[in-house]
Amino acid sequence: MNIFEALRESHERQRTYAEAVVRTSGDTPERKEAYERLKAELQAHETAEERHFYIPLMQFDNGVDLSRHAISEHHEMDEMMEELDETEMSSPSWLATAKKLSEKVHHHLKEEENKFFQSAGKLLSDKQKTSLAKDYLKEFEEQLKSA
Numbered sequence: 001m002n003i004f005e006a007l008r009e010s011h012e013r014q015r016t017y018a019e020a021v022v023r024t025s026g027d028t029p030e031r032k033e034a035y036e037r038l039k040a041e042l043q044a045h046e047t048a049e050e051r052h053f054y055i056p057l058m059q060f061d062n063g064v065d066l067s068r069h070a071i072s073e074h075h076e077m078d079e080m081m082e083e084l085d086e087t088e089m090s091s092p093s094w095l096a097t098a099k100k101l102s103e104k105v106h107h108h109l110k111e112e113e114n115k116f117f118q119s120a121g122k123l124l125s126d127k128q129k130t131s132l133a134k135d136y137l138k139e140f141e142e143q144l145k146s147a
Helices: 003-022 029-057 061-085 092-123 126-146
Strands: none
Touching: 003 029, 003 092, 003 126, 029 061, 029 092, 029 126, 061 092
16 A cells, blocks of 8 residues: 555545534534544544655655645644534534535545645655555554544
8 A cells, every 4th residue: 555545545534524524413413423533533644644744745845835735724624623622513603614624624635636646646756655654554543542
C-alpha cells in the first residue's frame, strides 16, 4: 500500500461520516454518534497526514505551498469542530455549521485527490510512498485510540 491509497481509505470514511452528520436532526444519539465518529476520524487523519505526508513534502520547493494550503484547511475544519463542540446540538446553528464542515471536508478531499496527490506523486519516490503509508497508518491508529 502506498501513502495515497492509505489516505484515500480515510477520505472515504470522512465522506461517509460527514454525510451522516448532516442527515441527522436535533440532540439525538444518532447525531452525537455520527459527529463523534467524524470528529475522531478527522483529527486522527489530520495529525497523521500532516506528520507523514505534508511535513515530508515540505522538503521539496514544489511541496511547500501545497502543504501550507492543506494544513490551513485542516485548521479551518478544527475551528468548525470547536464551534460545534460549543453549540447545542439541537440548535439550528449547529446544523448550519455541520453543513459548512461537511462542505469543507468534501472540498478538501477533492482538492487533495485531484490536485495534491498528483503533485506529490511526482516528488516522492516509490520507496517513500510505501514508507510514508506505514508511518501514516501507525500514527493514525495511535491517534484514533487516544481520541
